[in-house]
Amino acid sequence: MAEVLVLAELNPAAGGPRKSTLEALTAARALGEPAAVVIGAPGTAAGIKDTLAEYGAAKVYVAESDDVDAYLVAPKAEVLAQLVAERSPAGVVIPSSPEGKEIAGRLAIKTGSGFLTDVTEIAADGTATQVAFAGATIVHSQVTVGTPIYTLRGNSVTPEPAPAAGTEETVQVAVSEAAKQTRVLDRVVEQKSNRPELTEAAIVVSGGRGVASAENFSVIEGLADSLGGAVGASRAAVDSGFYPHSFQVGQTGKTVSPQLYIAVGISGAIQHRAGMQTSKTIVAVNKDPEAPIFELADFGVVGDLNTVVPAATEQISAR
Numbered sequence: 001m002a003e004v005l006v007l008a009e010l011n012p013a014a015g016g017p018r019k020s021t022l023e024a025l026t027a028a029r030a031l032g033e034p035a036a037v038v039i040g041a042p043g044t045a046a047g048i049k050d051t052l053a054e055y056g057a058a059k060v061y062v063a064e065s066d067d068v069d070a071y072l073v074a075p076k077a078e079v080l081a082q083l084v085a086e087r088s089p090a091g092v093v094i095p096s097s098p099e100g101k102e103i104a105g106r107l108a109i110k111t112g113s114g115f116l117t118d119v120t121e122i123a124a125d126g127t128a129t130q131v132a133f134a135g136a137t138i139v140h141s142q143v144t145v146g147t148p149i150y151t152l153r154g155n156s157v158t159p160e161p162a163p164a165a166g167t168e169e170t171v172q173v174a175v176s177e178a179a180k181q182t183r184v185l186d187r188v189v190e191q192k193s194n195r196p197e198l199t200e201a202a203i204v205v206s207g208g209r210g211v212a213s214a215e216n217f218s219v220i221e222g223l224a225d226s227l228g229g230a231v232g233a234s235r236a237a238v239d240s241g242f243y244p245h246s247f248q249v250g251q252t253g254k255t256v257s258p259q260l261y262i263a264v265g266i267s268g269a270i271q272h273r274a275g276m277q278t279s280k281t282i283v284a285v286n287k288d289p290e291a292p293i294f295e296l297a298d299f300g301v302v303g304d305l306n307t308v309v310p311a312a313t314e315q316i317s318a319r
């Protein structure tokens with residue numbers, strides 16, 4: 001079976017691979033046999049290779065050196081280009097993070113290949129699915145030149161374990177002078193709260209303009225904490241300064257696909273839906289029975305969030 005290279009992304013705060021990596025390994029299986037690529041400082045692969053194998057990596061290519069870690073994305077693109085030349089894989093799958101997209105673009109140039117960004121699915125024949133215009137249009141495309149390179153949109157695939165050998169193979173790294181133009185001076189791992197990371201959480205409670213103030217977002221945080229979930233926000237809420245922009249869910253924010261999404265004081269605009277409509281169960285709390293979010297919700301509560309949410313939090317916390 002043809003090999004498919006999957007670039008591993010690490011979660012420094014949790015000390016393991018990001019969920020996006022497990023999603024990429026799962027998606028890559030349609031195309032061939034996944035081989036994870038770990039690029040980082042010496043010792044990076046040791047703590048994550050078992051998890052990579054558990055999610056289907058038949059092989060784990062380990063490219064570790066201080067040099068690949070000391071410069072920005074260029075060395076990673078070089079390592080992947082080297083592996084593409086040596087292994088002729090059926091494709092390369094990279095998580096669609098800002099760094100992943102930059103690596104994919106550089107890799108496409110280096111290998112003379114086509115690349116498809118933000119794909120949500122990859123079929124056995126290499127056809128990729130992309131979602132455009134906030135979910136209104138579905139596009140199917142194929143790369144026709146070089147080795148197909150895909151960046152996989154977060155939360156579009158459910159990570160599924162598929163234990164494989166995870167045979168480790170060391171990649172000799174020789175970072176070129178051209179790739180050493182931007183040195184990393186410092187890495188800051190932000191760990192502001194004990195809540196799960198928004199895009200990886202199983203439960204997300206989001207607040208909208210209806211929350212009415214930054215102070216009142218404590219109502220949203222209270223419900224999220226009672227459920228062990230993450231906090232999200234609509235663009236109207238973040239633009240009003242109620243919550244930081246990094247928590248925005250939607251077309252121009254983050255995409256989430258939790259088991260449970262609770263939308264509180266959010267009307268359900270198409271741009272908000274684009275970031276949460278694949279959630280498994282959607283609950284809406286809104287005082288307007290005509291709010292469009294109710295068309296999408298599995299369960300709805302018509303009422304004032306300032307009454308409904310604290311009551312729900314109290315009931316859940318009492319259990």
Ligand code: FAD
Pocket residue numbers: 207208209210211233234235236237248249250251252253254264265266267268269270271272275285286287288291303304305306
């Ligand atoms: P509103 O639409 O004002 O809705 C507030 C809701 O709260 C209403 O339904 C109201 O009935 C309810 N409410 C008010 N008070 C209470 C109360 N006390 N109790 C219960 N319910 C109450 N939006 C995003 O969210 N994410 C994006 O990524 C995003 N990207 C965009 C990109 C573009 C190019 C554009 C043009 C827009 C984008 N938007 C995005 C904005 C989007 O169009 C909406 O304006 C936004 O989602 C509305 O946020 P909201 O639902 O919180 O506010």
